[in-house]
Amino acid sequence: MIRSSFIGLLLSIVVWPGTALYGQESVDSSVWNKKVLEIIALTARNHPKVTGGCITLTSAGLNVSLIIMALEISNAKEKDAGKKNFLNKMILEFHKKLDTIHLYAELDLHVFDDYLRAVKLPDSTLALKAQKKETVHNALLKATISPLNASGLLLRILQYNRSVISYCTYNVITDLGSAGCQIKAGLDGMLLLAEADITDLPLKEQPAFQTVIKNNAVIASAIQKQTLSAVHLRIKQHK
Numbered sequence: 001m002i003r004s005s006f007i008g009l010l011l012s013i014v015v016w017p018g019t020a021l022y023g024q025e026s027v028d029s030s031v032w033n034k035k036v037l038e039i040i041a042l043t044a045r046n047h048p049k050v051t052g053g054c055i056t057l058t059s060a061g062l063n064v065s066l067i068i069m070a071l072e073i074s075n076a077k078e079k080d081a082g083k084k085n086f087l088n089k090m091i092l093e094f095h096k097k098l099d100t101i102h103l104y105a106e107l108d109l110h111v112f113d114d115y116l117r118a119v120k121l122p123d124s125t126l127a128l129k130a131q132k133k134e135t136v137h138n139a140l141l142k143a144t145i146s147p148l149n150a151s152g153l154l155l156r157i158l159q160y161n162r163s164v165i166s167y168c169t170y171n172v173i174t175d176l177g178s179a180g181c182q183i184k185a186g187l188d189g190m191l192l193l194a195e196a197d198i199t200d201l202p203l204k205e206q207p208a209f210q211t212v213i214k215n216n217a218v219i220a221s222a223i224q225k226q227t228l229s230a231v232h233l234r235i236k237q238h239k
Helices: 004-012 036-043 052-077 081-119 126-167 170-198 203-238
Strands: 020-022 025-027
Touching: 036 052, 052 081, 052 126, 052 170, 081 126, 126 170, 126 203, 170 203
Parallel strands: none
Antiparallel strands: 020 025
16 A cells, blocks of 8 residues: 555645756756757757657646637637636636646656656665665656546546537537547647656555556546547538
8 A cells, every 4th residue: 555645745746836857958857848850869869858648648737728728719700608607717727728738748857857866865774775675666656646646637637528519510529529539639648658667666656656546547548538429429420
């Protein structure tokens, strides 16, 4: 079982300021302020300056912006006051979720950097070895918890995306479906990152994390299946 302090970490992990080190190079922590071509240049190289989790979440963020676009277009065309009120609330909610994705994308850089620092700590004495072991363990916990938290966020976004389909104009329905597919892929990617890190944790700590991974994967698949069914139905009814 995971100790209560681990659960506290799961609930309280936050982003801290400054830059991260990935490999031997300094990384600008404001990845989202860069142009797409700049991000690609930082990633597609032998010594990348951006982590896989950061890229995965950045892609998810772009697709959340696609959902916001669909909502904005639908809101502009909607005449019903009640529906407009709902669409306005959803627009605000998705903007909040987008901001949180941004934080998790930047956090992934710092979490990975913390792990690199931990494994490089000296262990020439018993005391140093014990300290290093604890530091590496804590870094692994963060590296596991961060993508799991991110996957939970993406799961909530998938739920919201499913709920807005009936409120959106037909012309943006495929955008909602496509965005959902890509966000679901991002969720799967974050679960893979967590799964890989779990294998380095003590055996007694692994089951609880594995349960979260399994549950999130199952729920996300069910939600996205419902979303695509709703999109296909709208297309069929439009004929």
